[in-house]
Amino acid sequence: MTGIANPGEIIYNRYMLKRIIAFLIVMVMTLSLFGCGSGGQKISFDVVVNYFNRVSAMDFSSAHECFWQYGSTPPLDDYTASYEYAVKTLGITSISFSEPEYTKLSDTQYDVSAELTYTSSLAGEVTLPFEAFVVLDDDGIYIAYNDNIILPDYQNGDIISYITLTSRRGEIFTSDHVPIATNSYGDTVYLDVPATADASDSISRLASLLELDGDEAVSIKKSFEEAESKNYGRVVVKAYARNSIDEELESRILEINGASIDRSSLTPQRYYPYPGVYSHITGYVGSQTEEDVKKSEELGRSVTAQIGKSGIELSKNDVLMGTDGYEVRLYSSDGQFKSTIFSKSAQNGSDVVLTVDSSAQNLAFYLLAENASSEQTAVAIVMDTNSGAVEAMANYPSYDTNAFNYPISQEDLEAMPLFPNSTQGLYPPGSLLKPFTAMPALEDGLADMDTLFPYENEIVDNQWTPSTEAWPWEPITRDEKPKGEMNMTNAIKSSDNIYFGWLALQMGADRFCSFMESIGIGGQMPFDLPVAKSNLINDTTTMDRKLLTDMSFGQGEILLSPIQLASMYSAFSNGGNMIQPRIIDGVFTDSDGAYTATTQSEPGSFKTEITSQEIIDKLLPALREVVATGTAAAIKSDGLTLAAKTGTALKGSDKTKESSWVIAWYDGMDKNKLVLVLVDGPRTEGTYKLSVAKALLKAGAVDTPVITDAPASSDTTPSPSSKI
The missing domain is CATH 3.40.710.10 (DD-peptidase/beta-lactamase superfamily)
Structure with missing residues (x-):
């Protein structure tokens, strides 16, 4: 019968239509999963894996392809410049990511989280959280860029500053808690920049008084000019060992306009309060050799800190020497502080307490000094x-x-x-x-x-x-x-x-x-x-x-x-x-206000x-x-x-x-x-x-009191002996 559909055909056609619609839906969903670097492979979230691989290979240009073209994604040149600047500034040698985890937020948006680890020659191994959105749109799957994707709160043009947090070297004490090797400051002659009326005259007079050569005087003059231009307060003229400047020399220095002496901040030094008395026990510290620097780098220690060269300073250098910390700070392009990206606290060195009794040591030394001739050695x-x-x-x-x-x-x-x-x-x-x-x-x-x-x-x-x-x-x-x-x-x-x-x-x-x-x-x-x-x-x-x-x-x-x-x-x-x-x-360590022994001899x-x-x-x-x-x-x-x-x-x-x-x-x-x-x-x-x-x-044979308190602060060390 013409014009009248066969009921069986109608049912079949409806069935086929449903099949076609279902197929098209699957195709659309599958196409929507194509992303950067997927190479046409139909693999969900390949964009994240590809981004991780490309950043790990430091192929930042290719990694930029994985970002969604909308939102806050920076231009390719800005992104690569920002990442390369961070790598260079922090001495990053490798980048790695942990296995990502995904959380569905909607049909078109997922949260991806992982751990981002930078290995840096300056900061060692640093792990940061990696958090981003994965966006599904008509073109595929992409990562939505955010300011934390390289470093926390990091934008193009920001300044990264690495600051060393200096550790304190442990000190050496006698059994009765007298400090005999401490951290202190030298006698430093300086010019107070705002108070110096005639820099040339003051520098000339100081050079004559302190026996500075011509090159040293010229260098001080340049430092003074730079300090004036940058509004610095002080310029160091010459540093001496602690208590080296006597009253007469101090008086002559202070007569010069703008000249002064600092004993508490400018020149850190290792100080031995009793010259000669303990010298062959404590030994002394000095600058690091190339071999020392290599060892310090391997141990993550400061390569500029002084290290033990003889005596207890050498034999116990590993426990006396602390480990420097650091802060990586972020500043805006105009120099405003934004945040501390990551940091590591300095670990101070431990103190060494000797069995030596200060009264016995002083007596022994002075008895020898009073009796020995210049041709003798004595013990x-x-x-x-x-x-x-x-x-x-x-x-x-x-x-x-x-x-x-x-x-x-x-x-x-x-x-x-x-x-x-x-x-x-x-x-x-x-x-x-x-x-x-x-x-x-x-x-x-x-x-x-x-x-x-x-x-x-x-x-x-x-x-x-x-x-x-x-x-x-x-x-x-x-x-x-x-x-x-x-x-x-x-x-x-x-x-x-x-x-x-x-x-x-x-x-x-x-x-x-x-x-x-x-x-x-x-x-x-x-x-x-x-x-x-x-x-x-x-x-x-x-x-x-x-x-x-x-x-x-x-x-x-x-x-x-x-x-x-x-x-x-x-x-x-x-x-x-x-x-x-x-x-x-x-060996004793001050931890959270408690002074405790980490090792004790028997x-x-x-x-x-x-x-x-x-x-x-x-x-x-x-x-x-x-x-x-x-x-x-x-x-x-x-x-x-x-x-x-x-x-x-x-x-x-x-x-x-x-x-x-x-x-x-x-x-x-x-x-x-x-x-x-x-x-x-x-x-x-x-x-x-x-x-x-x-x-x-x-x-x-004379009983002496037993002292049980923690050692006295090195700030209260007595004046040095004059006899060596």
């Missing part, structure tokens, strides 16, 4: 034999560590007595070794304390030539005959070389050397400061009986540092255990059970006799029970120099104190070692 050590705490370690002569805040000529440097004799000096111990020669002989039963020397009738003019075997060498010599019988007790008391030479021949070289090695001779003792490796016998030397006898009384090729000898003698107070000396009590042993308590008990009476009636009788003091040993080792081919020693300690007292004094120099001029030791032993 005084006070140590607690129970804990190993070094309470004083004085070296003389000494030097002013403050001098290293400024350039030093090679001539002046070479004239400075920088060498730390107490730890790095190696000396023949002389008769100090004799009790240790006795130990293996007593252990092996070769002799006892009352064993007599069997060849006394062969001694002529205090010289003995061994007769049991051929002896092609010079005789063994002693200073004088012991009073009483020639047994071990009297040989120790009178320091008889002949007796101990004979004793060494009885035990033989192998036994003698193996025992000396067992107590650390020939090795290096650990300590908080570098200690020189001791010497028993040179590698190229062939042992013979003459050398063995010389070694038995501390000569030959035996060399020891004073601090190692102090450890050896601590065995007499510790049942045969040699205490491990320590000069650092702990007593320990350098060598254990070098001999038995039985052998110690045999030797101690003889060492007490050294004080009672022997070579150390001059140190006797009322109220003190002491044991001691003296020693003298002649040096040089003409024997005109000597190392003169005394070691003494409290014996059977409540306190545990040992004093060592060494005087090295011309022969027979070191007898004052006994008066120095006596004064230190008497002072050590």
Whole structure:
């Protein structure tokens, strides 16, 4: 029938129409998902992935294609210039993004969030939030630009400023909390720009007074002119170490129009309040070498900060040195501050507290300074034999560590007595070794304390030539005959070389050397400061009986540092255990107002059970006799029970120099104190070692108050001593 539709066809056509409409809807939606760099691939949100990849590759021109052409999207040149400026200014070396997350806001808009990480040579690794909208329009999917997409609140033309937040170097304190290495400021001569009426005249007069050369004067004049044009308040003329400008010079400086002196802000420096007294303990700081700079860069530390060059400043540099922080600030094109984009707080260095007692150290140093001649070096050590705490370690002569805040000529440097004799000096111990020669002989039963020397009738003019075997060498010599019988007790008391030479021949070289090695001779003792490796016998030397006898009384090729000898003698107070000396009590950090120890040292042993308590008990009476009636009788003091040993080792081919020693300690007292004094120099001029030791032993017996508060501020440090 014409004009009448078949019902089946109508149903079919409606079905096909619905299919076609559904297909078209899918096509439209699929086309709407095409975006920048999708390459025609039908992948949702490829625009974000492509943007991340292109920015990570620092292909900013290509990344710009991913932005929606409407809204606040900057022109291509502005966008690339802004990103390249940020990369250059911050030293950005790589850019990365985390996996993005999407939140649907509407059918045409999604929120995308991720983490944007910049790796910067200035700031290290910095992670910022990446937040943006993804827009779906008829052309595809795009990222809507915003001012936070490169850096927070960052617009084209803005100025990025990187500011270093300087960390504070930790300070060094004595056990009684006296600051001995602090952060302070130097004496700085400057011109007050607004107050200077005639700059040329003032600069000329200062140049003459302060001995500035022509180039320095010209440079100051240029700095002054620049300061005037930029409205700066002050121009530095010359900086000195703290307290270097005396009253007379200060008065003459202040007479010059516009000239003044700053002591609190212009020239930061490391300050040592007691020049000379602690110099060989604290050491000093100096500028970084190329190698130091490389290490600082690896650790994220300041490459311009001073670092430790010797002493505790060097050995504990890693904990004393802080880590600088930074702020990255954003300014508008007209210089107005907008915001701090990101920052990292400075981490100040930790303080180091020593075991050194300020009273003991000052006394030890000044006793040496008052007695030592210009031809001598001297060392005084006070140590607690129970804990190993070094309470004083004085070296003389000494030097002013403050001098290293400024350039030093090679001539002046070479004239400075920088060498730390107490730890790095190696000396023949002389008769100090004799009790240790006795130990293996007593252990092996070769002799006892009352064993007599069997060849006394062969001694002529205090010289003995061994007769049991051929002896092609010079005789063994002693200073004088012991009073009483020639047994071990009297040989120790009178320091008889002949007796101990004979004793060494009885035990033989192998036994003698193996025992000396067992107590650390020939090795290096650990300590908080570098200690020189001791010497028993040179590698190229062939042992013979003459050398063995010389070694038995501390000569030959035996060399020891004073601090190692102090450890050896601590065995007499510790049942045969040699205490491990320590000069650092702990490392302390001020965190949120609480001053707490991050590390703290504990007593320990350098060598254990070098001999038995039985052998110690045999030797101690003889060492007490050294004080009672022997070579150390001059140190006797009322109220003190002491044991001691003296020693003298002649040096040089003409024997005109000597190392003169005394070691003494409290014996059977409540306190545990040992004093060592060494005087090295011309022969027979070191007898004052006994008066120095006596004064230190008497002072050590006096109780001093224990201070438990945090160390005093370095702002209250006392005036420096005038004697070095």
